Amino acid sequence: MRSGERDYVGALQKGLAVIEALGASEARLSLSEVARSASLTRAAARRYLLTLARLGYAEFDGGRFSLTPHVLRLGYAYFSSASLPRLAQPIVERIGERTHEVASIAVLDGAEILFLARSARRRIISASTGVGTRMPAYCTAIGRVLLAARADADIERFLKDIRPKKFTPRTLTGQRDLLQAILGARREGYAISDEELEIGLRSIAVPVADSRGQVRLAMSVSLQAARMTPAQMTEHLLPELRAGAAQLSTMI
Amino acid sequence: MRSGERDYVGALQKGLAVIEALGASEARLSLSEVARSASLTRAAARRYLLTLARLGYAEFDGGRFSLTPHVLRLGYAYFSSASLPRLAQPIVERIGERTHEVASIAVLDGAEILFLARSARRRIISASTGVGTRMPAYCTAIGRVLLAARADADIERFLKDIRPKKFTPRTLTGQRDLLQAILGARREGYAISDEELEIGLRSIAVPVADSRGQVRLAMSVSLQAARMTPAQMTEHLLPELRAGAAQLSTMI
DNA sequence: TCATAATGTGCGCATTGCGCACACATAATT
DNA sequence: AATTATGTGTGCGCAATGCGCACATTATGA
Numbered sequence: 001m002r003s004g005e006r007d008y009v010g011a012l013q014k015g016l017a018v019i020e021a022l023g024a025s026e027a028r029l030s031l032s033e034v035a036r037s038a039s040l041t042r043a044a045a046r047r048y049l050l051t052l053a054r055l056g057y058a059e060f061d062g063g064r065f066s067l068t069p070h071v072l073r074l075g076y077a078y079f080s081s082a083s084l085p086r087l088a089q090p091i092v093e094r095i096g097e098r099t100h101e102v103a104s105i106a107v108l109d110g111a112e113i114l115f116l117a118r119s120a121r122r123r124i125i126s127a128s129t130g131v132g133t134r135m136p137a138y139c140t141a142i143g144r145v146l147l148a149a150r151a152d153a154d155i156e157r158f159l160k161d162i163r164p165k166k167f168t169p170r171t172l173t174g175q176r177d178l179l180q181a182i183l184g185a186r187r188e189g190y191a192i193s194d195e196e197l198e199i200g201l202r203s204i205a206v207p208v209a210d211s212r213g214q215v216r217l218a219m220s221v222s223l224q225a226a227r228m229t230p231a232q233m234t235e236h237l238l239p240e241l242r243a244g245a246a247q248l249s250t251m252i
Numbered sequence: 253m254r255s256g257e258r259d260y261v262g263a264l265q266k267g268l269a270v271i272e273a274l275g276a277s278e279a280r281l282s283l284s285e286v287a288r289s290a291s292l293t294r295a296a297a298r299r300y301l302l303t304l305a306r307l308g309y310a311e312f313d314g315g316r317f318s319l320t321p322h323v324l325r326l327g328y329a330y331f332s333s334a335s336l337p338r339l340a341q342p343i344v345e346r347i348g349e350r351t352h353e354v355a356s357i358a359v360l361d362g363a364e365i366l367f368l369a370r371s372a373r374r375r376i377i378s379a380s381t382g383v384g385t386r387m388p389a390y391c392t393a394i395g396r397v398l399l400a401a402r403a404d405a406d407i408e409r410f411l412k413d414i415r416p417k418k419f420t421p422r423t424l425t426g427q428r429d430l431l432q433a434i435l436g437a438r439r440e441g442y443a444i445s446d447e448e449l450e451i452g453l454r455s456i457a458v459p460v461a462d463s464r465g466q467v468r469l470a471m472s473v474s475l476q477a478a479r480m481t482p483a484q485m486t487e488h489l490l491p492e493l494r495a496g497a498a499q500l501s502t503m504i
Numbered sequence: 505t506c507a508t509a510a511t512g513t514g515c516g517c518a519t520t521g522c523g524c525a526c527a528c529a530t531a532a533t534t
Numbered sequence: 535a536a537t538t539a540t541g542t543g544t545g546c547g548c549a550a551t552g553c554g555c556a557c558a559t560t561a562t563g564a
Contacts (some may be wrong), residue, residue: 284510
């Protein structure tokens with residue numbers, strides 16, 4: 001597969017698309033479902049599935065395919081090889097202890113944020129912020145502070161490309177509203193997501209700049225909305241986040 | 253790449269090997285290092301690396317390659333798609349609360365165990381038992397109860413194939429000793445690893461049978477050795493583990 | 505500066521991944 | 535129960551894709 005480019009292995013791209021297709025479904029998938037999801041012919045999909053099964057990354061129960069734990073080797077490769085999660089985890093845990101809420105660190109990944117570290121849960125909050133979890137960037141506090149660090153043209157392209165879903169009555173979905181929120185995050189140096197992702201959930205986030213002043217990470221605290229008003233969050237949680245962000249900044 | 257088999261895509265296998273090579277190193281890798289580690293020619297390794305970079309799974313700083321958080325999509329695909337981690341996590345958390353120690357669930361993956369769920373850390377124990385972490389099966393309590401559920405021929409083959417490293421003066425490495433420990437785990441229905449992996453660390457584990465009576469999972473509690481003797485662990489922790497394992501058994 | 509090692513690149517080639525067509529199996533409908 | 539529709543497995547021939555090679559270029563170390 002030259003794809004207009006010499007050093008590109010199309011078979012690898014297709015195989016990875018098959019893994020993602022399997023992972024995107026909560027149910028086990030048939031051959032045809034995988035083929036459709038990964039945009040391949042049935043014959044090709046079958047070859048990739050059989051290869052993954054042979055290598056131990058997937059299994060086949062005679063009718064349907066699913067991933068095996070072995071595939072964690074691929075994802076966790078990042079944690080083994082990158083120093084950032086190791087540096088971030090203690091910081092996030094300490095913020096969690098001091099605030100008695102859930103603290104997290106995430107990066108931008110396409111139109112989503114991807115969680116890299118998280119403190120222990122102190123209370124039931126249903127939004128899943130476990131490590132490796134993804135959420136839409138546009139309506140999360142972390143997403144907004146990360147977008148705020150982008151060039152304006154990037155932000156505009158982002159806003160033009162997304163199809164924002166309205167998760168709650170409070171979810172901002174208009175381009176102008178979102179742009180205002182992102183620019184506000186840039187101006188204030190933090191963002192609050194106020195029941196936009198889920199009713200009853202509030203988050204506050206700050207950016208973490210690295211030694212070159214680049215912002216590729218952000219840190220947040222999330223909690224049940226009943227516990228604090230946005231103003232209280234600014235007053236009580238923001239200082240902790242800023243201290244944690246400053247500390248992590250010195251390490252990366 | 254037919255490899256004596258028609259429906260096998262060798263390029264996918266090589267690409268996945270490159271991901272694992274990157275993940276196995278704590279430092280960023282040069283092209284030649286990846287090629288050596290993944291047993292490929294430089295030209296092939298370069299193609300796979302450039303493909304991964306193009307797809308966002310890896311990045312290149314002009315000299316060296318490393319994985320990006322995007323690769324978490326592959327690993328975490330398992331958690332999104334499999335019900336087991338969701339079912340297991342609350343159980344493990346409750347055992348952690350009741351015992352005030354770290355509870356974990358793991359599966360066998362080759363010669364290693366792979367952690368799938370873990371309760372919050374209550375105290376500093378240095379052995380890394382985070383989700384996705386791998387450890388050698390031969391000297392961990394979980395590994396031993398999982399091996400105990402295997403056929404004798406499997407166990408013998410396993411013992412013949414491994415090259416056990418002696419982590420501490422207490423690590424069992426002789427085939428006879430290991431076989432005795434595994435058979436003991438089978439007889440007693442649990443195993444204790446007593447400072448074999450790391451000085452100061454003790455673990456106790458039980459198998460979790462599924463509805464067909466198959467054992468593909470095990471559950472453990474790990475703690476600082478100073479906190480309990482093996483006899484105390486058997487007395488205080490084993491009942492909790494057995495209750496948790498029985499509960500999880502009804503769900504899978 | 506020189507020698508060595510590593511990386512980047514273009515090339516021709518054969519092998520590998522490809523889609524196709526058909527046989528077979530399963531599920532759904534009449 | 536018979537028929538129809540859908541999905542899966544398999545063998546095949548083919549050309550496009552991944553391949554290694556050789557050389558140019560760059561980087562590193564002494």
